[in-house]
Amino acid sequence: MRRRAYGTAVVVAALLASAGCSSKYAGDNGTSGTTAAGHRTVTPVDGCGRFSWTDPADRSPTRVPARCEPLAPSPQPLPKTRKLTIVTGTLSAEYVAPLEVAVDKGEFKKEGLDVTLKVLPTPDALPLLAKGDIDAMWAAPEAAVMNGVKGGFDIKWVAGNFSPDPKSKSGLWVKLKKGEAAADIRMAGRRMGTMIGKGSVIAYPMEKALATHGGGLDRIQYQQLGSADVLTALQNGGVDSAWLLDPVWRKVDDNPRYAFLGGQPPGEPLGGMLYGPSLLSDDVDAGVALLRAYIRTVNTYFAGDYKADPSFVAYLAKLLKTDESVLKSTPSLIMDWEIRVGTTTRLQSAYQAAGVSKGPALPESRTVDRSLYEEAVGHQP
Template sequence: MRKRTRAVSRGRTYGLTLLGAALLASAACSSPSSGTATPKADAGTRTVRPVEGCGAGSWTDPADLAPDRTPARCRPGSPPARRLPEPRELTIATGTLGAEYVAPLRVALDKGEFAKEGLDVTLKVLPTPEALPLLAKGEVDALWAAPEAAVMNGIRGGFAIRWVAGNFSPGPKSKSGLWVRLKDGETAAAVRMAGRKLGTMIGKGSVIAYPMEQALERHGGGLDRIRYQQLGSADVLTALENGGVDSAWLLDPVWRRVDGEPDYAFLGGQPPGEPLGGMLYGPSLLDDDVDAGVALLRAYIRTVNTYFAADYKKNESFVTYLAKLLQTDEAILRSTPSLRMDWEIRTGTTDRLQSAYRAQGVAEDDALPESQTVTRSLYEEAVGHRR
């Protein structure tokens, strides 16, 4: 009999946006759950075997934060598929289907990598606040997002959710990040950010708080010393250009519009070599069906090794294919550096994120330990790494 996950019903989503907002607001009055059960995925009882095509380079020390760290890689086509005895239907929630960071999932689906594992995967567009309660209840199986403040607060409130795989870090030539409009006579080195207004489409509680905090502190600012102006995605650059805001967090490919212009300066972006998002699992893959959880990551990792192992934008035919798959302009896709796809999670990332959330005032309790926020054992099993 075919195993199915519970379908996501519109009728059951009433109040979910409100619940998601409540999670974000509850940090000040919540305390870490003391009786959280250890997921089966972390129980240490699974057998890990060597995997063909995945040697010493398929794992890197999580404590290695070197910006020029080479991401873990197996040979193309590895790790080989291990089809599950019975097919599974899985739903992955994602905030968008068109962004480049979602490309490994789109390619895995299109190229049949999930199907090789016996997985019938559906990608469902859902905002993170709506997806989190569904993930915690097992009504969606995974979330392609980031360990934002709402996720941390959800875990603190008892949600069985873990960050189980990374997604990417920026290429060395990327300037996606914090840009400032220079005042008359001001140089990039002399910029002081305290008191300036920052335009962002994400607002407080996003993972960009961590790299933004680093950039601000290098320029006489801090997350608690700037003024926030939340704007629509189409309005951020316009507000920066017309003086509505003094600075902005500009994403790919928007930053190309001001790159090289004398009135603007790039102050910093996401730390190289440190993914800040990726795959989040709920109880259905952490406890109920760990085999399917490993199989899903195996297909994702194989897709990275086969199609995104290096500078994938040097392959012109692949960029053409990717632009069509993502339904984006091919010229725009080519205009920015390749992402450094990376399934591993660095040590301490969720600690640094939570520190930034506290600085923004969206989390006031003690930080959750990494043992309650991160599970590396599933991607380690997928590549055959024994601790």
């Protein structure tokens, strides 16, 4: 099937002990932008022209995401099959769909990669990634990740995942008190239901939403809940507010007792692919190949409004093991493999405001590496 493109805080000491690593970045001034393996030759890629890269500094809500032609970039099989393990917190969420489609459609195999997707929480996966026991994480640069990198983990964010459609109301929802109007909401002292806690990347957009409603990350109470319990707790009064993802927010969207305060910034992915030393330095060819297959899958199947195709929606629903009507109830995600400048800096600022991170913020040279996806699409800086 071809698609058309369009114009918790974490106890770091324990993690470090389990990873057996120590910091090697003393004195880092944040100026290096190359991969751990050093400079690599980047050549133009057929089907990936000037629209296959956008200025990382562009944070316009209307920015059109980078795109190549369908089926591009074409596979460049490794000389020997490489087995890779990617861990993710779930295999049922829509944002994981590009990886599952890449496995199902054989896009990874075309690169000479034998990829296994495994479900594992971020705190459990981090030391394994840092040691090279797993190769990649489909997650986000949460506080646990940033604190781990500060402690010496060789982990970087190497590709984005998505940003929400402007029509989406995935984000911070509050249950109104009797007689309360949405414009009068004051969040200070209210209880927030969350799956990850203070150290989640949602701290960044949540901080912005709270600021306009008399609150702050240090002025609300957090209650950590399982993914299936967040909505229930909000509805039965167990918490006063919650961050509701697609398509859960549709359960309260038409109810006047609930108000939407804000969500993820448009055009700015807050998660995606994280690499450890296995793909950052030990086998960079495999690291690029993995991103090439991911990017090709986006260009071929998720380039635009992929939910406009009923047969593809039916296929996705079966692949994700979710109800087709539920999948159709929310807009398509805007799949986006690129990373914006300053995102990890803004995230770290929010983590400090929430009290789950201390000390100076890490520079981007310690947290982000765009060179692998740039190589995959043939962009020459």
